[in-house]
Amino acid sequence: MEDVKKKIKSFLQEAELYQSQGLLNEAKERYVRAGQLVKKNENLIKNKNLLKVISKKIHVLKEKIDRIESGPISVEMPKQIQDIIKHKFSFSKNDDAGALEGAIALAKFGQFEAALNEFDELIKTASISVEAAxxxxxxxxxxxxxxxxxxxxxEWLSENFFTPAQLNKLRVFLQGILDSQGVDIKLPKKDIITSPSLETLMDTEVSETEAVETVIPEKIVEQEINDEDIIDISSVGITFTEGPKKGETIEYDVSFQAGSIINLLISGDDKELVENLRTGVVLNEVQFYSPIAMFNGKAVVSSKSEIESGPKQGYYSLDIKVTSIL
Amino acid sequence: MANINLKNREIECKIVYYGPGRCGKTTNLEYIFKTFRKQAIGEMVSANTEGDRTLFFDFLPLGIGKIKGYDVRLQLYTVPGQVKYSATRKMVLREVDGVAFVADSIKVRRKANVESLKDLHQNLKEYGLSITKIPLVIQYNKRDLAKQGIPLLPVQQMERDLNRQLKVPSFSASAINGDGVGATLKACIKLTLQSMRKQLGW
Known part of the structure; x- marks a missing residue:
């Protein structure tokens, strides 16, 4: 009897202490254990309200935990913080590239309105105008x-701000996004002439219809790629050469891309599949789909982490690095 | 990588306080800011969210005076400890010169410490850096909580868990009272500057 009371008291004290340290999950776990012990020994406990009090504390903690876990990954920050992001998370020595990097950092930290203001200025700089757009x-x-x-x-189209080739590049890029997001807008074109070649795979001027028809022959030699070479990929098909999905090709939408690093979201339902996509695993058969072309290549899994909260909870965030194209 | 401005004879290096959520990274920086106000070359900036958890980072710029004729400036950062802010941690770690890993001494945080150290290792690796080579110190924080009856991990146990292979300088601390905060920072600065001298021939 005394032992049980002592144990309950100890759990409750620990819970209070953990809560004071902001360790909410640990505090909740202690309250749950205390509650279980009270329930099991109800006949021994004089204070009939104890279970109610503990349940209330658990409820309050649960609410707090939910609020924190479902809290925003990013919120619009004060200018002081945005300035630090802009200046301290830009590492290029080149002024223009550095300014672009600073604006991209703002976007990466979810400061989209501030980033838009920066990019609006940066499109006036010729060397980075398309990237800014x-x-x-x-x-x-x-x-x-x-x-x-x-x-x-x-606006860009009517202002003649960009060259026709640049406009076409932007149109293809944006149209691909609009289509993939199911937005029913057809963007007007500027006509240009290009010749289909391996160049169509890279970030060069290209007309949409030409490129779609230009399926790259498999015999083309493998090319090592640089970060800046890769075009915007909308989805990726991975053909598995081992594991439970051996021989199967599964297509994933690209959620984010930074140069040759492509981020995919993979459902955690298929545990074996997720386990097979370990960091460092080489993916020898990958199809890359972009709004203008598809091509094959190789990639390596560069990181994998489980999404623990938010609408994509239970999914895995997988970064693959494109190592070569065929 | 540290920024050296030969013309202005300035060296700027970045030290990141890393560790699991609620381990006391921000408390370390707050104490540093409070105690070394004269060295601060700007305000400490924090981006917090619900329950005072760090959302992006804390930032504190310090000037530590001249070394070999160069003005040495430190940029101290913390990362958000919560698991879900993995991408932010990685961004903050970019171009890091030295790391202070703050471990939580509370017994129930043993696993969180190990996981955070693994996360640091992985994120450094993705920038082509090695946890065994980067200037690194470990701080065993919250040692004062033993007095409040909170079960703590013995320092020897924490050494075995976190520092058996790394064998880096480690410090017991109570950041809330300032104990061990200065020693941790000092050791981290020393290792960082030594490493820079080697790398840059400075």
């Missing part, structure tokens, strides 16, 4: 304002 589109995608992105494109 693409990032304006990406920000609008993140802000769920693709109609605004389409309006911006139309």
């Amino acid at each position: 693409k990032n304006i589109i990406r920000c609008h995608k993140a802000l769920d304002s693709l109609d605004e992105a389409a309006n911006r494109y139309k």
Whole structure:
């Protein structure tokens, strides 16, 4: 009897202490254990309200934990913090590239409105104008304002701000996003002439219809690729050469891309599949699909982490690095 | 990688406080800011969220004076400890010069410490850095909580868990009272500057 009371008291004290340290899960676990012990020994406990009190504490903790876990990954921060992000998370020695990097850092930290302001300035710099414009589109995608992105494109088109080739590149990029997101907007074109070649795979001027028809022959030699070489990929088909899905090709949508690093979201339901996609695993048969072309290549799993909260809870965030194209 | 401005004779290096959620990274920086105000070359900036948890990072710029004629400036950062902020941790770690790993001495946080150290190892690896080579110190924080009756991990146990292979300088601390905070930072700065001298021939 005394032992049980002591144990309950000890659990309750520990719970209070953990809570004071902000260790909410640990505190909740102690309350749960105390509650279980009280329930099991109800006939021995004089205080009939104890279980009720413990349940209330568990409930309050649960609510707090949920609030923290479902809290935003990012919120719009004060200017002081945005300035630090812009200046301290830009590492290029080149002024223009550095400014672009700073603006991209803002977007990566979820500061989309501030990032948009930066990119708006940066499209005036010739050497990075297209990249800045693409990032304006990406920000609008993140802000769920693709109609605004389409309006911006139309402005660029009417202003003759970009060259026809650049405009075409932006149109293909944005149209791919609009289509993949099910947004029914058809962007007007600027006509240009290009010749289909392996160049179509890279970030060069290309017309959509030409590129779609240009399926790259398999005999083309494998090419090592640089970060800046890779075009925007919309989805990836991985053919598994081992494990439970051996021989099968599974297609995944790209959730984010930074150069040759492509981020995919994989459902955690298929445990074996997820386990097979370990960091360092080489994927020898990968099909890359972009709005303008598809090509085959190789990639390596560079990181994998479980998403522990939010709408994609239970999914795995997988980064694959494109190592070569065929 | 540290930024050296030969023209202005300035060296800027980045030290990141890493560790599991609620281990006391921000408390370390707050104490440093409070105690070394004269060295601070700007305000400490924090981006917090619900329950005072770090959302992005804390940032504190310090000037530690001249070494070999160069003005040495430190940028101290913390990372968000919560597991879900993995991408932010990785971003903050970019171009890091030295790391102070803050471990939580509370017994129930043993697994969280080990997982956070593994996370550090993985994130460094992704930047082509090795946890065995980067200037690193470990701090065993919250030693004061034993007085409040919270079960703590013995320091020897924490050494075995976290520092058996790394064999880096380690410090017992109570960041809330400032104990061990200065020693941790000092050791980290020393290792970072030694490493920079080797790398840059400075």
